[in-house]
Amino acid sequence: MSAGPTITSSPHGARNNRVDWIMLQVCLALVPGTAALVWFFGWGVLINMALAVVFAVLAEATVMKLRGRPALPAIRDYSAVVTALLFALTVPPTLPWWLTLLGILFAIVIVKQLYGGMGYNPFNPAMAGYVFLLISYPVATTSWLPPDVPALLEARGVVGLSFMESARLIFTGALPAGLDWDAISTATPLDEMRTLLDQGSTIDVIRQSPLWGDFGGRGWEWVGNWFLLGGLYLLWRRVITWHIPAAFLAGLLVMAGLFWLLDPQTHPSPAFHLFSGAAIFGAFFIATDPVSACTTRRGQLIYGAAIGALVFIIRTWGGYPDAVAFAVLLLNIAAPTIDHYTQPRVFGHKLGQKRT
Structure with missing residues (x-):
């Protein structure tokens, strides 16, 4: 048998x-x-x-x-x-x-x-x-x-x-x-861009410096690309999910894109914001920290998008050109509240029904 x-x-x-x-x-x-x-x-x-x-x-x-x-x-x-x-x-x-x-x-x-x-x-x-x-x-x-x-x-x-x-x-x-x-x-590309814009230079003039590459700073572009490769590896191995990185980058790119379309001579392109600082590194390796980040799927989308938007806001009007660390820490504070209001509906309960 x-x-x-x-x-x-x-x-x-x-x-x-x-x-x-x-x-x-x-x-x-x-x-x-x-x-x-x-x-x-x-x-x-x-x-x-x-x-x-x-x-x-x-x-x-x-x-x-x-x-x-x-x-x-x-x-x-x-x-x-x-x-x-x-x-x-x-x-x-x-x-x-x-x-x-x-x-x-x-x-x-x-x-x-x-x-x-x-x-x-x-x-x-x-x-x-x-x-x-x-x-x-x-x-x-x-x-x-x-x-x-x-x-x-x-x-x-x-x-x-x-x-x-x-x-x-x-x-x-x-x-x-x-x-x-x-x-x-x-100076880093973000520092250089911020300083020269404050002095009244236009982006076309600023980008004539040998510091600049195709999208952002020379060297920094390739660093971002290789961290992106590492981030994709984490997604493939299911160490992280796509929600926070995608929302982070989307929040940053949407904000940067809107202001770039309004005035491309005083606001760098979305590609500059993506490849000149720690945006890609932050999206895949920092914001996705499983302890201090949001845990619900909807919460992760809100959390990531808010970090991306804050990165643009602080880079543009704040005191520190590369704002990834500050944006992440600020949203760490908000993560429990975001999770509280984005809990998935419990099986067997109607939407809006209170749990006992």
Whole structure:
């Protein structure tokens, strides 16, 4: 007699929801965008990432020990590693090591562990750490290297930093011989656009600078494209759903498109907003944080669209050109309320019927 089919009990879903698996998928998805950042902005990106990971793991372990809990399970879920990587990818590649330490301590100790640890933090820890540094040390956190594009470097008369020069700058603050900060640092495309528009220049004139590419800043365009590839990987692996990224980008593009159509000489095109800052990175890797974002499907659409609209508003009229971190943190505050009013109808209840 042949054996019958094997019958297993529920649950029958094949989706892997373990925290460590999800975090490892996020790490893999960050690889293309990280490689592009290193290619265009130098070895400091990797040095910052390594420092941030070490500081985050040590901070997580120390707090768990102080709370009388085992440290190893908290470290093995890789949530601290992901927080560190996201933080490191948002700061300049020449950020002094002690500022990386301060930002990570604020993210892990204050924003994450003070509220109870993994799953309890109301704010995105990486963005909270970044905003803490941005407000406290605005010069250091906005001084980026020019992208390693020959035409741009030749126009500025500088060359890219080597690994040792980057490490020396991060750990000691020593600049390469014969160079000063004005020679090795530059404004980001968003900073440049905002400053020159405030001075009365038109976009046609602004875009004549070698800083600009086809849509946004040279180098930044490709960084955005490679983070997009990583975001699509997360969708394919079902780590995230399409609702927040699509709504985020739609909210940003619709707002930018409306004002661009009204006056294309004082408002950059939607493509500029998409490829010149952290919009794509924020849409797929930051706004989709499962702890601090909305959880209902309708709520995620509202949440994402509101972040996109806020990014445009703050970039255009606010004090910080790249507003992704601020927009995400503001909507983190609103996420519980949005979820409350967008709960799906319970099976068996009529629309509008009160639940008892």
